[in-house]
Amino acid sequence: MTQAIASPAVHDLIGIGFGPSNLALAIALQEREKAQGKLDVLFLDKQADYRWHGNTLVTQSELQISFLKDLVTLRNPTSPYSFVNYLKAHDRLVDFINLGTFYPCRMEYNDYLRWVAGQFQAQARYGEDVLAIEPVLQQQHVEALRVISRDASGEQHVRTTRSVVVSAGGTPRVPPAFEALKDDGRVFHHSQYLARMAQQPCVEGKAMRIAIIGGGQSAAEAFIDLNDSFPSVQVDMILRGSALKPADDSPFVNEVFSPAFTDLVFQQVGAERERLVAEYQNTNYSVVDLDLIERIYGIFYRQKVSGIARQAFRTLTVVEKATASALGIELVLRNNANGQTSVSHYDAVILATGYERQMHRELLSPLQAYMGDFEVARDYRIVTDERCKAGIYIQGFSQASHGLSDTLLSVLPIRADEIAASLYVHDRHRGKGRSVQDLLLATAS
Ligand SMILES: Cc1cc2nc3c(=O)[nH]c(=O)nc-3n(C[C@H](O)[C@H](O)[C@H](O)COP(=O)(O)OP(=O)(O)OC[C@H]3O[C@@H](n4cnc5c(N)ncnc54)[C@H](O)[C@@H]3O)c2cc1C
Known part of the structure; x- marks a missing residue:
């Protein structure tokens, strides 16, 4: 059997996947750094480098959402990571304006995302396929999580973290x-x-x-x-x-992709939530x-x-x-x-038969005993019983509770900041720093 490479550090957060969802989160966390302190964050992606649905980027494919719904603008239009700033940096702002469109081609949007991801290189590890997320137990409590991944050479890596955010996208x-x-x-x-x-x-x-x-x-x-x-x-x-x-992308219907609609869907009880999601399926x-x-x-x-x-x-x-x-x-x-x-x-x-959204269940199955049926709170944290102290967040797997925008780009900047805010609260609540040594001992055992 291949020897696993165990990392001695205890991260505050490990993100599974470095697609647009976790990229938006990386930016939101960076924005909070100055006021709230820096978290130790690492993102793992199985792709060899940053690509956004790379094998689908045929020349005529276009973004199906306004470029203004990029990684940041809805939350912070002054961010350096906006699509407009990307255009400026690539000397295409004037030409893009001349195009007169809200819908850039997906090849260009991929390039924009790669440009942003390149600025977060230090926090990203590519070519690592996450296999499982396991509990790190201390007196029957899940104090942290063990993230097990395999790199391209077949080597396994084991890392410890206080929280994870699973943003692994759809499975064909x-x-x-x-x-x-x-x-x-x-x-x-x-x-x-x-x-x-x-x-x-x-x-x-x-x-x-x-x-x-x-x-x-x-x-x-x-x-x-x-x-x-x-x-x-x-x-x-x-x-x-x-x-x-x-696809219905008329303006009134498009409001289902607004951040306010996430609240509306979440506030409904079961059957009404289902109805709201089902009613607008023909948008996507x-x-x-x-x-x-x-x-x-x-x-x-x-x-x-x-x-x-x-x-x-x-x-x-x-x-x-x-x-x-x-x-x-x-x-x-x-x-x-x-x-x-x-x-x-x-x-x-x-x-061309679409995607399933099951990866979170697979990766988190070793934690099944601590969570019910993957119920998700408003801040995208999976509801666990009191034995689980570690934070488990998901992005892109909560359409049933948070609405149709959950699997899309629509609310990325807002959702990312909601998760970032929750992570800081979670971290403070657990007395960051105090239990690091204990965690390391638990990890080693
Ligand atoms: C072809 C196509 C076009 C689309 N166009 C649009 C559009 O125009 N507008 C829109 O709003 N939405 C669109 N979508 C929806 C799409 O879900 C979002 O655009 C967006 O990609 C969601 O980002 P994400 O980060 O949640 O997931 P993804 O972009 O799917 O990223 C997930 C990442 O996780 C990595 N990963 C998966 N499993 C593992 C693992 N086990 N270990 C490590 N890494 C892992 C993957 O390599 C990937 O990089 C499109 C989807 C597809 C398939």
């Missing part, structure tokens, strides 16, 4: 019909799009038949990219619904930006004009079975409108 959802094909190089989730497409024969102009499963934003982006970038590819877009539906789930829908419609219309039906749009269709065969990936497709099944073969299948 693979429908049951494709489970057995997860390791077949021809079937891949949209989260791997660019890396996997770079290995396909169509890159060299060879003919390919590709299926896209799904009818949301990712499916639409993949469709446009395949259509525009790979003339040798014939695409079947296969979706359960009867049409691509537009299984929907597509209207301009992309119009582009896709235009592609199919031009096919009708030319009489050359290159791409196909298969609505009301579900995949009943998927198998690997000599002819390619064989899909048994059922048309829900007429009940008929058909068989098609593809050289590649792209699963």
